[in-house]
Amino acid sequence: MSRTRRAVGFDVVDLGLRASRDAKGVPAELLDGYLEDLAELSTTGVQLGAKQLRVRHAAGARAAADGVPLRDLVDLYLSATWLAWSSLPGVRDATGADAVRAVGEAVFRAADAAVTALAEGYEEAQRWSVRREESFRREFVDDLLDGRNLGHLAERAERIGFRLAASNVVAAMRAEEPIAVGGEVARNVETAVQLRLGSRDVLVTTKDGLLVCVSPALAADVPEEFVRQVSAVMGVEADWRVGLGRAQSGPGGAVRSFEQARDALDIADRLALPGRLHKAADLLVYQVLLRDSAALADLVGEVLEPLRQARGGAGPLLDTLAAYFACGSVATVCARNLHLGVRTVTYRLQRIRELTGYAADDPGQGFTLQVAVLGAKLLGWPDAGS
Structure with a gap:
């Protein structure tokens, strides 16, 4: 909201509209007393105070909220400054070059301070908007992937x-x-x-x-x-x-x-x-196997538990079975994949048969072993126990 207009000796409204046209139509209302401030300080030399700078800060925030580009907002203020220069009472009343120079320094310092406050307000509003949108997006993502508040997901999705x-x-x-x-x-x-x-x-x-x-x-x-x-x-x-x-x-x-x-x-x-x-x-x-983890654990324990008795524990034998089934039950390929000799692989398979009673190369018994090995991997056996 614009502050009460002060008498300045020139048409503030007309000059504001001219500055607006020069700045691609940025609303003149965003000047909000700036021209009156310039007119006053051109005669007093007193720079913009904290209250006046807060007004500029707020104008920058409003511009950000309204989607006005910052460069166009700055253009509005700079255009208003040079358009108002010759009409400022301090310039009209100045006598001599020194007086004009003093007024110019005061006006340009004020313009610099005003633009700085505008930019700060603008950027602060943008950061707040970004944080708000990030929060909205995060909430939407959490609801989408957690299955909460599903009723208006489509509408909320459009917003992001x-x-x-x-x-x-x-x-x-x-x-x-x-x-x-x-x-x-x-x-x-x-x-x-x-x-x-x-x-x-x-x-x-x-x-x-x-x-x-x-x-x-x-x-x-x-x-x-x-x-x-x-x-x-x-x-x-x-x-x-x-x-x-x-x-x-x-x-x-x-x-x-x-x-x-x-x-x-x-x-x-x-x-x-x-x-x-x-x-x-x-x-x-x-x-399917994991849906009945209790039954799967029973199978693993019943079939593979004897492997714990092997020298070195169940791990090497379990890894051999997994590699054997993964390569299509071919001992030579299994040995190559494990970087072992074929005799070592065949020895381990024989040892597995002795301990468990299941032969890996038997179609029926091999299937039971393979499912038990998969179950062991899924359940983290033997580290997690049976």
């Missing part, structure tokens, strides 16, 4: 420039170090994905130390692009994985897909699966 699809799929990246909110990795991947895809339908964010990408189920190329950009930012030498949930529909679709992506990461870590991208759809058999 994201269109929530009817059916969504979520990819989540886990690295050695948690991905920080607003950190360099998150910013760089988000920027790269948005530049590459140019879509409002893709949201890249962080959650629980993971880097998360939410996209429509129909956009099948998004997860692969997400992995490519993560690889470009993280590097091929870094230790990271991406879990991909299945497409899920409805208001809670994103949280269900996110949970599946995290489960895929957990399974890939426990089983030391090769590759970077691990799809929940490809790991359903492990999910």
Whole structure:
């Protein structure tokens, strides 16, 4: 709100409108008594006080809230200053060059102080706006991926420039170090994905130390692009994985897909699966095993517990079984993959048969052993016990 207008000896309204036109139409109301201040100090030489600078600070904040570019706001004030110069009472009444110079110094110092206060108010308002939007975005992301307050998610998504699809799929990246909110990795991947895809339908964010990408189920190329950009930012030498949930529909679709992506990461870590991208759809058999963890623990204990009696413990024999089944039950390939001699592998397989009563090369007994080995990896046996 403009302050009470003071008599200054020239048409403040007309001059303000001229300055506004010169500054691309920035509202003259943002001058808010500046011309009157200039007129007064041109005669008194007294610089702008704290109260007057607070008015400039508030004008800068209003301009930021109204979306006025800072450069145009500064242009408004500088235009008003030079347009008002010849009409200022201190300039009109000055006698001699020294007097004019003194008025000029006072006016330019005031203009400098005014612009500084404007910029401070503008930047402070912008920082507050950014913090408020970041808080809103964080709250939206938490609700989306935790399954809370689902009723108005689509409306809230629009506010952050994201269109929530009817059916969504979520990819989540886990690295050695948690991905920080607003950190360099998150910013760089988000920027790269948005530049590459140019879509409002893709949201890249962080959650629980993971880097998360939410996209429509129909956009099948998004997860692969997400992995490519993560690889470009993280590097091929870094230790990271991406879990991909299945497409899920409805208001809670994103949280269900996110949970599946995290489960895929957990399974890939426990089983030391090769590759970077691990799809929940490809790991359903492990999910089936984990759904009855008590029965799985019974199987592991019943079949593999005797391996603890071996010299060196169960670990080397368990690793041999895992490698043997992973290569299609070929002892020579297993030996090469483990950097062991073939005789060592065959000896271990024989020792496993002696201890457990199960032969790895027997179709039926081998299947039982293989499921027990998978269960051991999923449950962390033998370190976590049976």
